[in-house]
Amino acid sequence: MVAPQLLLTAVFFLWPAAKAMQEAVTATDPFGTSTIFVGFDNFAALFSDSEYLAAIFRTVVFCAAVSLIAMAAGLLFAYFADRDLRGKTWYRSLLIWPYAIAPALAAALWVFIMDPQIGIFGRHFGAGWNYALNGSQAMGLVIGASAWKQVSYDFIFYLAALQSIPKSLVEAATLDGARGFTRFRTIIWPLLLPTTFFLMVVNLVYAAFDTFSLILALTGGGPGTATETLVLKVYEDGYVGNDIGGSAAQSVVLMILIIALTSVQFRVLGQKRR
Amino acid sequence: MRVKPDCLAHAILLLGVALFMLPIWVMVAGATQDAGAIARGGLSVIPNPSGFGIFWQALFYGGAAHAGYPVWHMLLVSFAMACGIAIGKIVISLLSAYAIVFFRFPFRRFAFWTIFLTLMLPVEVRIIPSFAVVSSLGLINTYGGLTLPLIASATATLLFRQVFAAIPDELVEAARLDGAGPIEFLRDMVLPVSRANLAALFVILFVYGWNQYLWPLLASSSPAYTTIVLGIVQMLAPDQMTPWNLVMATTTLAMAPPVIVVVLLQRAFVRGLTESDK
Numbered sequence: 133m134v135a136p137q138l139l140l141t142a143v144f145f146l147w148p149a150a151k152a153m154q155e156a157v158t159a160t161d162p163f164g165t166s167t168i169f170v171g172f173d174n175f176a177a178l179f180s181d182s183e184y185l186a187a188i189f190r191t192v193v194f195c196a197a198v199s200l201i202a203m204a205a206g207l208l209f210a211y212f213a214d215r216d217l218r219g220k221t222w223y224r225s226l227l228i229w230p231y232a233i234a235p236a237l238a239a240a241l242w243v244f245i246m247d248p249q250i251g252i253f254g255r256h257f258g259a260g261w262n263y264a265l266n267g268s269q270a271m272g273l274v275i276g277a278s279a280w281k282q283v284s285y286d287f288i289f290y291l292a293a294l295q296s297i298p299k300s301l302v303e304a305a306t307l308d309g310a311r312g313f314t315r316f317r318t319i320i321w322p323l324l325l326p327t328t329f330f331l332m333v334v335n336l337v338y339a340a341f342d343t344f345s346l347i348l349a350l351t352g353g354g355p356g357t358a359t360e361t362l363v364l365k366v367y368e369d370g371y372v373g374n375d376i377g378g379s380a381a382q383s384v385v386l387m388i389l390i391i392a393l394t395s396v397q398f399r400v401l402g403q404k405r406r
Numbered sequence: 407m408r409v410k411p412d413c414l415a416h417a418i419l420l421l422g423v424a425l426f427m428l429p430i431w432v433m434v435a436g437a438t439q440d441a442g443a444i445a446r447g448g449l450s451v452i453p454n455p456s457g458f459g460i461f462w463q464a465l466f467y468g469g470a471a472h473a474g475y476p477v478w479h480m481l482l483v484s485f486a487m488a489c490g491i492a493i494g495k496i497v498i499s500l501l502s503a504y505a506i507v508f509f510r511f512p513f514r515r516f517a518f519w520t521i522f523l524t525l526m527l528p529v530e531v532r533i534i535p536s537f538a539v540v541s542s543l544g545l546i547n548t549y550g551g552l553t554l555p556l557i558a559s560a561t562a563t564l565l566f567r568q569v570f571a572a573i574p575d576e577l578v579e580a581a582r583l584d585g586a587g588p589i590e591f592l593r594d595m596v597l598p599v600s601r602a603n604l605a606a607l608f609v610i611l612f613v614y615g616w617n618q619y620l621w622p623l624l625a626s627s628s629p630a631y632t633t634i635v636l637g638i639v640q641m642l643a644p645d646q647m648t649p650w651n652l653v654m655a656t657t658t659l660a661m662a663p664p665v666i667v668v669v670l671l672q673r674a675f676v677r678g679l680t681e682s683d684k
Contacts, residue, residue: 133501133502133504133505133509134501134502134505134506134517134521136498136501136502137498137499137501137502137521137558137563138502138517138520138521140498140554140557140558141520141521141558142520143539143543143554143558144536144539144540144554144555144558145532145558146520147535147539148532148535148536148538148539149532149535151535151538151539152532152534152535155535205422208418208422209418209419209422212414212415212418212419213415213419215412215415217412217415217416217419223419223422223423225669225672226423226426226427227419227422227423227426228668228672228676229426229665229668229669229672230426231613231668232613232617232661232664232665232667232668233617233661233664233665234616234617234619234635234660234661234664235617235619236617236619236635236638236639237617237635237638237657237660237661239639239642240433240638240639240642240653240657241429241430241432241433241657242429243642244429244432244433244436244449244654245428245429245432249445249447250444250445250447250449250650251449252432252449252451255447255449280425280426283422283425283426284426288676288679288680289679289680292676292680344619344620345619345620345635345639348619348639349638349639349642366533366534367533367534367620370533370534371533371534371537371624376534379534380534380535383532383533383534383535387532
């Protein structure tokens with residue numbers, strides 16, 4: 133009964149992974165007639181390539197900004213949606229459904245809002261606003277759109293975490309005189325730390341990988357390479373630019389990165405269970 | 407207890423709701439307006455009441471890039487792909503988790519860890535080699551090629567394993583004494599107790615499948631297998647000159663199915679999501 137899944141795993145995971153590793157250590161001539169073993173040359177070339185190093189830096193900035201904004205907004209809304217309000221189920225539903233929006237469609241929505249010609253806000257920003265030409269504006273835009281799309285996910289998890297905090301604990305703190313921000317900082321925030329760690333990893337993985345289609349649809353990685361993250365670069369170099377060895381080496385780097393992130397996540401979760 | 411309404415909370419939550427509803431409103435309202443006016447910068451937040459026919463027209467719209475395959479066809483492809491991924495993944499993970507939890511067989515741990523490994527390799531990381539594998543299997547431009555690489559992943563298996571492991575041994579023992587074989591036990595015991603998880607998983611996987619972009623982009627070069635998400639990104643490309651109201655109407659149509667699924671099954675979905683990912 134495990135056979136179907138093992139078969140799929142072998143064909144669509146292990147085989148491609150092995151292929152990536154193999155391609156990462158070989159070089160093929162442009163006509164595909166001969167392949168030679170080059171060891172770690174592809175990796176060495178990668179890390180001495182200033183463009184790749186710039187892409188790493190860009191990706192780190194992008195991921196940090198997206199995660200921070202999305203988690204802060206998710207927590208803010210969850211904190212207030214946890215209160216006993218009129219119409220709280222409405223608020224919750226209205227903040228949860230954006231989970232269903234595809235990243236590529238989020239990009240389309242942001243075009244309708246921010247496009248310098250047609251966007252309902254964008255067209256009022258003046259001649260200086262054009263994210264097809266200005267790299268930092270493009271970066272700001274993809275960060276905003278990516279974070280926007282992730283808020284509801286963080287909202288769902290923070291709300292669940294807040295609801296699992298015993299009301300008696302919060303009431304006791306209130307009786308002891310802890311109110312407002314002090315109460316949040318001393319009682320609630322420490323209890324949210326495990327959720328925060330978990331979300332941090334999930335958000336980083338989302339920002340690093342799942343935003344591919346959003347960025348591609350919104351800016352195409354441009355202008356120039358201003359919004360080209362590592363995943364876009366794998367795609368550009370390997371599929372569009374046909375540099376199979378270099379792209380495979382990039383894939384292997386990303387695999388190592390994601391394995392590291394996932395093991396951190398499991399370590400944190402393991403501590404939480406105990 | 408609280409007498410005066412919590413104005414701050416309402417204000418912040420309304421702001422949050424506006425943050426998400428405003429783009430949707432602009433999209434729906436924009437779809438009903440004149441394409442020329444939108445292109446000239448005349449997009450308005452007030453919908454044109456006589457323009458709602460556009461959603462019907464958009465269903466039959468097929469731009470040059472789509473070789474005559476209209477939007478309804480792309481919606482159908484997306485629907486088939488999303489359902490294929492959701493159902494396929496649920497079936498194979500249900501079976502393998504059932505086997506791993508309830509049977510003792512050689513290499514059981516090895517099987518589990520092999521599956522577990524896949525949790526760490528999202529499609530985005532292994533696109534190029536996966537594309538090579540799928541194309542050497544001749545699966546480019548087939549539903550198999552679209553769905554199978556996305557079906558093989560560990561998240562659902564891990565969830566089911568957790569649910570099944572929580573079934574008390576006494577129950578298994580009792581079922582065995584009553585003469586239930588493995589198939590009866592699965593059908594009469596295991597499936598009913600995991601019904602809520604099945605619903606949640608279906609929502610999560612349907613949304614996941616529907617919203618895929620990168621994999622369909624590689625695995626379906628033929629317009630006959632273009633999903634709706636791919637179709638919209640193609641329409642957005644600057645050289646396409648697609649009328650704006652049609653882009654907006656199509657985006658609305660593309661967004662509707664997963665949103666409807668999430669809203670209808672919200673309770674099961676939220677519970678399943680917060681329990682399974684931890």
